[in-house]
Amino acid sequence: MNRTNGGPDGGGAAAGRDAVVGTGTGAGTGATIGAGAAGRAGGNGATAGVNLLGLRSHNTALVLDLLRTAGAEGISRLELAERTGLTPQAVSKITARLRADGLAADAGRRASTGGKPRTVLRLVPEAGHAVGVHLDRDELRAVLVDLDGTVVGERTAPLDLGAGAEAVLTRVAGAVEGLWGERGGKPRGAPAEPGRPVEPGAPGAPGAPRGGAAVGGRRRLSPLGVGIALPGPLDHARGVLHRVTGFPEWDGFPLRDALARRLGVPVVVDKDTNAAALGLAVGGEGGSFAYLHLGTGLGAGLVIGGSVHRGPRTGAGEFGHQVLQLDGPRCGCGDRGCVEALCLDAVARGETSEAARVLGTGAANLVGLLDIDRVLLGGRIVEAAPETFVRGVREVLEARARRTGDTPVPVRIASGGGEEGRRGSGQLVAEGAAQSVLAPLFGRGDG
Ligand SMILES: [Zn+2]
Known part of the structure; x- marks a missing residue:
């Protein structure tokens, strides 16, 4: 339970x-x-x-x-x-x-x-809805979910995360207000029209009778808040960004408060990998696991004993910048031989199996550090060759288990992201971002 x-x-x-x-x-x-x-x-x-x-x-x-x-x-x-x-x-x-x-x-x-x-x-x-937004380096994906986590609206748009705060905030506000607007909500501090009902036949609406959803015809969207997930590092507690790899201009930007002022609703900011891990945990992945996300960057979301482990400075899960090779290639973070740099280099050379082996080596280090139950993989690069990545990571973990005499830690592609994962990990991150607003209501998500 x-x-x-x-x-x-x-x-x-x-x-x-x-x-x-x-x-x-x-x-x-x-x-x-x-x-x-x-x-x-x-x-x-x-x-x-x-x-x-x-x-x-x-x-x-x-x-x-x-x-x-x-x-x-x-x-x-x-x-x-x-x-x-x-x-x-x-x-x-x-x-x-x-x-x-x-x-x-x-x-x-x-x-x-x-x-x-x-x-x-x-x-x-x-009775309540939240918006989850995944800000990737080149794409924005927003979902509107109900209290149950069911997606009832979604939008995607191209994004340049380096376009500056004003441009990115405008994009986010447009997507969020578009989603509320479609569903009859009014996020901008303006009162919703009195008694305006939620469309009874709206997509995602359960077939069960919906009577009694609210008192006195107040059946309208209750905007609970907006969860924003983006590449770290950042401070989850204060909603302030740090030096996002490749986008140093965001360093110190108070994203949570800036968006909350603009949208007129509470905002929660978290790393994309933490959001995905939270979404997976709320969606039924029990125990302890690492979600490894290889897309435009590489990061990890860690769930320990059912709770997302962020650390006091949201510094946990900076998996991509673990150094595997002291004199390795330069990484965007300024160091050399990081897992991320080695993985992305191998992918750029077309050596997917080598990228998988590097990812597996990083995963084996995590397994040794944290004694987790399983490793879940996601991100655009993984999704382009899922079998290769699962096989490559599994081989490294099995080799480790043979050395230690343990049972190998299972590896698979992260499920979720709506429609049995077919929409991929971008969706998983966006839905997880919405869960960062909802999960605390259910006593979940604070790790
Ligand atoms: Zn690095």
């Missing part, structure tokens, strides 16, 4: 904490998110969307995560109590508020052993 440890706090403490959250946020006041809500905290709690971000109590997150995992079938309050360790009273209090906020709804009744049928509850996926 992918949920955080409930810890020693019992139902009494839980109820107390939730009561504070409940009264503090004025549940269901129905106002719309405004420009003033920019920034992560969302503390003024005037809207359903902001309420969601304000609902970050541990126990509410546990309940929301179980509701989401249960899907359309739903889960009873009794099961919620059993599986969270909370008292039935605490669960009732939490679910009452989630229902009042339109986040949970009845999903019918289910027979229970020996007792009368119990009402089961389900998450209302369309």
Whole structure:
């Protein structure tokens, strides 16, 4: 079960904490998110969307995560109590508020052993949406997802990450506002039109009855926020970029705050590899793994025990600039013989197998350092020759396992990215970026 440890706090403490959250946020006041809500905290709690971000109590997150995992079938309050360790009273209090906020709804009744049928509850996926944006060096990809992570809108556009902050911000704002606009949302601080409904037949809408999604006809997009994923290094906690390899002009740029001001919604900034790793973890990849992304650069997203490991300075996963060859070719980072430089050089020479062997050597170092359960591969270069890369990396890991006497760590192409991975790792990163907004609601993603 992918949920955080409930810890020693019992139902009494839980109820107390939730009561504070409940009264503090004025549940269901129905106002719309405004420009003033920019920034992560969302503390003024005037809207359903902001309420969601304000609902970050541990126990509410546990309940929301179980509701989401249960899907359309739903889960009873009794099961919620059993599986969270909370008292039935605490669960009732939490679910009452989630229902009042339109986040949970009845999903019918289910027979229970020996007792009368119990009402089961389900998450209302369309009660909240987030945008995820992948800023690659040459392409922008944006997705709009519902609370369940289902993609309900997407856009791609060419991008020059070196075109300067103003040009890139304009591109991002255009894509985000385009996605909101398509779905009837209004991100720019302006209130959405009162009572404007979400189109019932919209793509991605579940077939299940959607009644009760919101109180009093307030069924419209609740803009929760925008997640931006781009090549590192950067500071995830402050949303400030560092010296992105090849784009030194971004060094020190406060991307999160600049975009939050512009869009009027909370913004989260993370490395592309962390976003992909988070998307994979939320999507069901359990345990500990490394996601290695070889595209225009090479990086890693690390998930340790179910949580993305970023490190206190978001410095973890700078895999591409591990030096494998002291006198190797110059790398864009200024050093010599980095895994990234060796890989990209081999690819440029048309020696894909050699690139795979280099990647495998780096992966074997990671396996030795971190004792992870599996290695997942993605990125445009890998996707152009997936069998070659999986085989090459596997061979190096198997050779290592023969030396150490361990079982070889499995390697495969990262699944996900919508439609069983067919749209590739760009989609995986964009969807993961949206999860960086959503995952904290479900008690996930903070590593
Ligand atoms: Zn380097």
